[in-house]
Amino acid sequence: MIFTRRAVAAILASTLATGAAAQDDDPTRVGFIYVGPVGDGGWTYEHDQGRLAVEAEFGDQVETVFVENVPEGADAQRAIEQMALQGADLIFTTSFGFMDPTVAAAEKFPDVKFEHATGYKTADNLSIYSARFYEGRAVQGHIAGQITESNIVGYIASFPIPEVIRGINAAYLHAQEVNPDIEFKIIWAYTWFDPASEADAATTLIEQGADVILQHTDSTAPQAAAEAAGNVYTFGQASDMSEYAPMPRVSSIIDNWAPYYIERTRAVIDGTWETSDRWDGIDTGMVGIGEITDAIPAEVKASAEDLRDRIAAGEYHPFTGPINMQDGSVWLEEGEIADDGTLLGMDFYVEGLTGTIPE
């Protein structure tokens, strides 16, 4: 399923026009590979908002193309290469599982610039970018620990990769900080987007006593499950999911990719694009904290906003010692701050979390 804007016209124009003329007027083509549908109301939706912002910013100078619902794995490589063959100058691949396909495509198409979200492999024509979602998770945990009455927080995790584990740890540390009795129940859904299994997971967690549901999957199905159950709090994931505010959704993590996409597209247009590794947080606005609703007590809201502002100002890092690992061994000494390398490769739970991370 390939949707192109003005693509047919462009292909016709470039075939008909003489080579030289076509070269001069050629708009910069920017491609996007999405893991879910643009209407998921979460992760992919926000990437697509970024794409639309690029179009709005550059007008006729750019042409954007996207493919949605691309499975992670071999199929992804086909989609990426197809896009490169169609003449894309810059391709954003927006899911962790696209990492190796993107690396392979980048080797095959040295003249095309690639940008892979949330991965860790770079090349001369391959940059990586991600957002410090764990900063938002810290705020979520801080709120969750205070509003839960059952002291059980349900967590719908997607895949056991560092980004997800980091989120669980950040949320748990900050929930435990305000509520020492907190318990996290975690279900690994093994999907980024599957409303049916996300809904089942949410329902199961609620039945096991969770009254706050955190999700690292992209659909609004857990929100609907919480709404049906009543008295269960949720947080929007990747997108504001404000249609579920003020209850069950009491806040959200919003990914704002637009400034980054505009900046990188401009770099390609200007010919100044270089391999980079961007990891921005609340400070630059790449991670946004959605409005905290009045469904939670005012003092909780105020302290959450304070935490958000301290993180944004760089006064506080969510992974500041003392923090022990799950087995009780010391990870960070008092006052020590986690380095990005450890965070990027995080494959362990912090002390207090139960269960094991699936292999």
Added chain:
Amino acid sequence: MNLSAIDPLLLLASLMVAATPILLAAIGELVVERAGVLNLGVEGMMIAGAVTGFVAATTTGSPWLGFLAAAGGGAALSLVFGLLTQFLLSNQVATGLALTLFGLGLSALMGQGYVGIKAPAFPDWHIPLLSDIPVIGPIVFQHDPMVYVGLLIVLAVWLFLKFTQAGLVLRAVGENHDAAHALGYHVRRVRLLAILFGGACAGLGGAYLSLVRVPQWTEGMTAGAGWIALAIVVFASWKPERLVLGAYLFGGVTVLQLNLQAAGVAVPVEILSMSPYLATIAVLVIMSAGRAPGSLGRIFHAAR
């Protein structure tokens, strides 16, 4: 690990919900197969029902109209199958498989623009008096109406097949269509009606996913439920009463594996995730003693 966190009452209650879509689709297919037709397009009809039901429910705001439309959508798709196999005498297996692929594609097309939209609420019934019975009440009598509709359909099918003349005719057509034809029964008409019923039931099952269980529309959301329904018909040896058992067994394992995960049981998640399917296969092998209707899957032509 903390198994005490699993509340058996809630587990049994959500088992009924998890089993309902499969139960609906399977009871429809059971009638189809008892009439001697093998329709492998259950998955396609389910997803067609899921999307038509969702579109109708969000447009009109009424889940009931949604279910009605879903039954219509599933039946409409099954009509394609019915015409192809009964009148154009196409191969049932190939046509059924094609119907699944067609249904998946068609539903994706119809669902464009409905992704990420909320479905109208379909509240649970708290049946007065009955729902207050301790233990049984919360398990059995506090569900949404479709759970009961599904069970009523199963009951009705059982009564129909066992006690009515029409049911006898349907079984005769399924066991030996030449003999039924010689006795003057309308083989094609009976089969077409059975196929339509099967399509409507599959549509209801699909709509249960998109309107109650998830409730949302996404491409491919039936995720193999139609195939499980087909397997459960075999598991049930084509008997409605056993069908309920099969559907609840599958629903139970599905719900149980999520509960075990949330309770932190140290079993690899992958094994838990495949357990419902493993259980289905295992039971199919054990129970393979059942006898299929005599004319199942055979093409009927009056002149032959």
